[in-house]
Amino acid sequence: MEKIANKVRETARLALANGEVNKILGWKKGDFWYDSYPAFITEEEGTASLIWDSFCVANLSKYLIEQLKEDIKVGVFLKGCDARAFNQLLKDNRVDRDKVVIYGLPCPGMIDPEKVKKAGLAKGLLDVQKSEDEVVFITKEGEQKFSAREFAYDKCLTCQYPNPVVYDELLAEEVERNNTTEYFYQDVEEIEKMSPDERFAYWVEQFSKCIRCNACRNVCPACSCEKCIFDNSKANVAGKAKVDSEEQFFHIVRAYHVAGRCVDCGECSRVCPVGIPLAKLNRKIIKDITEFYGEHNAGVNPSLDAPLETFKLEDIDPFETRAKGGK
Amino acid sequence: MKVLKKEKFPQIWQAINQAYELYLPIEKDDRVNFAQWTEGETVNLEALKTEISPKDVIFPQSETYLKFESDGKKLQLESVESENREYVLFGVRSCDAVSFNLIDNVFLREPIDRLYEKRRNKGTIVSLACSEPEENCFCSSFQIKPEEASPGVDVAAWDLGDKILWKPVTEKGQVLTQKFAQLMEDASQQDQEELIKLQNAIKEKVKELPLASVDPKVIKGELKEIFESKVWDELSQSCLGCGACTYICPTCHCYDIQDFAGGNCGERFRCWDSCMFSEFTLMAHGNPRTTQKQRFRQRFMHKLVYYPNNHGSYACVGCGRCIEKCPVNMNIVKVIKRLGGEG
Known part of the structure; x- marks a missing residue:
């Protein structure tokens, strides 16, 4: 990845130097091994601090909404999932393609710091390096090698689009697409197998953890409304109380609102500070849409009509064909 | 004992x-x-x-x-x-x-x-x-x-x-x-x-x-000077405007008062609020903080400048939760270091 990181820095430096863009959105490194964070760079010298490593998980495409309010041209580094998010923002008319230069980064999968911590490897950890399918943990005492899959984010394990689906320049060779489709809906199927009562109890329990911080909503590339209804005090639905009904209402409304537009980036689950597996809700809806209307992967091809935004006479009636009863 | x-x-x-x-x-x-x-x-x-x-x-x-x-x-x-x-x-x-x-x-x-x-x-x-x-x-x-x-x-x-x-x-x-x-x-x-x-x-x-070695005392100067620092423009850009940091934080204590209104009866409750939210400080005339930069600045000015001025100590206890939980790895340590001229 370090070789590609050099290319990231050089690409950014040149783009600013020759005036191709006014600003670069990339990642920088902070105090800790896992601390790769969004960087907004306008000066050529600043590009030296850019990085590309196994913790560049933050999606930079949603920042474009705010950044493009200024009349500037922005260069942005996007991974596979970020590029799908970009396409969805494009489809939702939230960004202007002409004002963005996309540098695509085929993504080998990102490392989940929580998994590292749970494995008891975080203590004294100085650096984490990844090469091919291996991850190397470096401490003062020495190095330890593991299979990278063991520490990848769950969302990366099922990722079908590691290569950017939209870019102006691709900075590395495409990585092999993950073909383990049999695992793709495993998390959803586990929930589907439950009885209605079990399923209800499961989600009540999960939502009861919610602290109403809105991290899931704010990170979500499909949640791009100018003003969210939950922030609009006049809408009279903006209950901030930490009570079950408000929490459930918020998450269910959100899941339905992003239905058909969710790019399955899994960021909602990643950022939830209390560990609610929110992506499962969205993935259930993706699975249903696929079963009802055929495969549709939001953000892969923005010129395609989204199934929930169009109506065809031959569309099935889900209630008739699939009504299962239950609660 | x-x-x-x-x-x-x-x-x-x-x-x-x-x-x-x-x-x-x-x-x-x-x-x-x-x-x-x-x-x-x-x-x-x-x-x-x-x-x-x-x-x-x-x-x-x-x-x-x-x-x-x-x-x-x-x-x-x-x-x-x-x-x-x-x-x-x-x-x-x-x-x-x-x-x-x-x-x-x-x-x-x-x-x-x-x-x-x-x-x-x-x-x-x-x-x-x-x-x-x-x-x-x-x-x-x-x-x-x-x-x-x-x-x-x-x-x-x-x-x-x-x-x-x-x-x-x-x-x-x-x-x-x-x-x-x-x-x-x-x-x-x-x-x-x-x-x-x-x-x-x-x-x-x-x-x-x-x-x-993190030392909040590196933040020096007049309140107005710190308030107008360019650092806020730079650091606030990555802030998603969620309230994860404020809700996991042991010292954040702002709250809102709302009603569960149901026709002719209801309940009034108070609940935690976050200065990171767009409707925080919304008043009859509008909202004095309209940008994420202003909201971001408020949170850290409160912890590192206003609260110390009022009570004589910083409103951070260094628990590190925000370091762990911020979705984009922005946190008070980065703010302290940057306000102190580092980076």
């Missing part, structure tokens, strides 16, 4: 639970948070810090305090009193214990917040020293000593392996100790020596932490 053997834990939880509400770090789905103890819960006193700070126990995230009903002509108001049970909060780390004092500075000075005062007075706080500080801890930057009893706690405890050392420091702590003295033993000379050893070891570990 007393000693409580860990094998007696189940017994003491049961005993305390008879006389008080008992709050402990409880493990569920691999995550540890303070919650009310009930039989069968997995208590985890090994995890250094809970995912969310225990401030929810002294300052609940949501609390209803008024019911109202109108028949069209007359409005009836009824105050809702919280249940009158005393509680024990067990296993609070030094940083979180100090955060309670910081919240007290706001809510317990005139005009006193009666709701908060009532709940706060019902609590007996048992702290637990941090035998194994973590990499993102920086409490020493705020002169907090994780090896000692933090000011304000009622009982201080230290983990000595198969037992904990138990030292009542306030009258409330004495009362708690006396009630359950039959489950404890007197500490021996050897226990005292072990304590000193443990404290010295903690001090050494704290010195070695990667963030040990």
